[in-house]
Amino acid sequence: MRNEPLADILRPDSFDTVVGQEHLFGKHGVVRRMVESGRITNMIFYGPPGTGKTTAAAIIAARSGMLFRRFNCTSASLAEVKEALCETDNVFGAGGILLYLDEIQYFNRKQQQALLEYMEDGRVTLIASTTENPHFYIYNAIISRSSLFEFKPVSAAAMVPALARALDKLNADNGTKIEADEETLRFIAAGVKGDVRRGIGLLENGYFAANAGDGSEKSDKMTLTKEHIESFHAGILNYNEDTHYDLLSCLQKSIRGSDPDATAFYVAKILATGDIISLCRRLQVIASEDVGLAYPQAAAVVRACCESAKELGLPEAGIPLINAAILLATAPKSNSAYLALAAAREDVEKGLGTTVPRHLQSPLFKGYRYPHDYTYHYVKQQYLPDDLRGKKYYTFGDNKTEQAAAAHAATIRREGGKSKD
Numbered sequence: 001m002r003n004e005p006l007a008d009i010l011r012p013d014s015f016d017t018v019v020g021q022e023h024l025f026g027k028h029g030v031v032r033r034m035v036e037s038g039r040i041t042n043m044i045f046y047g048p049p050g051t052g053k054t055t056a057a058a059i060i061a062a063r064s065g066m067l068f069r070r071f072n073c074t075s076a077s078l079a080e081v082k083e084a085l086c087e088t089d090n091v092f093g094a095g096g097i098l099l100y101l102d103e104i105q106y107f108n109r110k111q112q113q114a115l116l117e118y119m120e121d122g123r124v125t126l127i128a129s130t131t132e133n134p135h136f137y138i139y140n141a142i143i144s145r146s147s148l149f150e151f152k153p154v155s156a157a158a159m160v161p162a163l164a165r166a167l168d169k170l171n172a173d174n175g176t177k178i179e180a181d182e183e184t185l186r187f188i189a190a191g192v193k194g195d196v197r198r199g200i201g202l203l204e205n206g207y208f209a210a211n212a213g214d215g216s217e218k219s220d221k222m223t224l225t226k227e228h229i230e231s232f233h234a235g236i237l238n239y240n241e242d243t244h245y246d247l248l249s250c251l252q253k254s255i256r257g258s259d260p261d262a263t264a265f266y267v268a269k270i271l272a273t274g275d276i277i278s279l280c281r282r283l284q285v286i287a288s289e290d291v292g293l294a295y296p297q298a299a300a301v302v303r304a305c306c307e308s309a310k311e312l313g314l315p316e317a318g319i320p321l322i323n324a325a326i327l328l329a330t331a332p333k334s335n336s337a338y339l340a341l342a343a344a345r346e347d348v349e350k351g352l353g354t355t356v357p358r359h360l361q362s363p364l365f366k367g368y369r370y371p372h373d374y375t376y377h378y379v380k381q382q383y384l385p386d387d388l389r390g391k392k393y394y395t396f397g398d399n400k401t402e403q404a405a406a407a408h409a410a411t412i413r414r415e416g417g418k419s420k421d
């Protein structure tokens with residue numbers, strides 16, 4: 001029985017068979033022209049999963065004639081990479097090594113720095129890929145020595161022929177005659193958000209569902225339908241931009257309403273779409289907008305959970321993310337800081353407060369009193385501009401944390417302000 005994923009078996013072996021990415025590998029594609037001219041330089045591929053980054057690296061390696069070494073940075077160690085780089089010292093690596101590092105964002109700065117020596121003297125040509133913004137996750141010195149190429153989600157129209165080839169392969173391997181019309185193939189392609197690997201995997205599952213039938217006698221020809229696909233991908237193929245924002249909104253309202261059960265459901269629903277990034281962003285917003293000063297540490301905890309999720313990837317990413325979401329749902333709530341910002345913004349938009357008090361202006365700060373020179377590190381003085389003097393934007397929330405802060409504020413205003421001299 002075949003264990004190798006069908007997407008790997010059908011992986012293109014030439015630029016002509018790459019799905020999508022016409023701007024890179026089409027007849028006039030920039031990478032294609034560069035490689036065909038014999039120039040292979042350091043490259044960084046970035047873009048969503050399943051868009052052909054690994055495939056492109058393998059095709060370039062085959063055309064280069066160089067010794068090809070591939071590592072996935074989620075599991076490879078720097079020691080393993082260095083061992084491969086040592087091959088440049090023997091006859092097999094005399095022509096240089098083409099090193100492909102998949103998910104390079106999982107190598108830290110020090111690990112990435114270790115590659116520079118080999119890149120600079122030409123012993124290694126690096127192709128690195130990432131699903132993240134390279135400017136945030138890849139060491140600047142590597143970026144400056146590389147060409148960056150963006151891989152875009154594959155359109156449904158471009159993916160359909162690849163799905164048709166996958167179905168032909170399944171029929172040939174299994175002696176079946178299962179058919180699928182273009183509408184069904186487009187249904188698959190439109191639902192996987194440009195991820196060819198995911199689309200082929202979904203088609204393969206649907207194929208075996210169709211082949212199993214409903215228990216009745218099979219005919220010579222069977223048809224793969226939307227129903228076969230939905231049984232493996234229920235509710236996700238109908239996921240669109242409106243649904244995306246509806247789910248995020250439902251999640252935030254459930255957390256704001258302190259409902260951990262609804263929170264768990266919407267986290268699971270969003271994770272089923274594979275969208276970790278949007279979930280992380282929304283959880284971080286909720287930590288400050290809805291929990292806020294009632295539990296200030298929530299923002300730091302949620303941030304740590306989100307960073308952990310990005311490093312882990314799915315499915316394990318769901319564990320820190322559900323921890324973060326349930327923490328927010330069960331935490332005390334306060335939107336006092338959020339309301340303070342909204343009120344202050346209104347005055348800014350009205351053009352108020354354009355001139356700050358003279359004693360707060362540099363360079364001399366004439367008349368400014370340094371709070372640390374006074375008891376309770378407090379002294380009464382004007383901070384708001386004259387036209388906003390006495391304006392109140394922030395009101396302490398009724399939770400334990402903000403009430404403690406309110407009590408402290410009352411104490412320093414009552415008993416502070418005396419010179420320590």
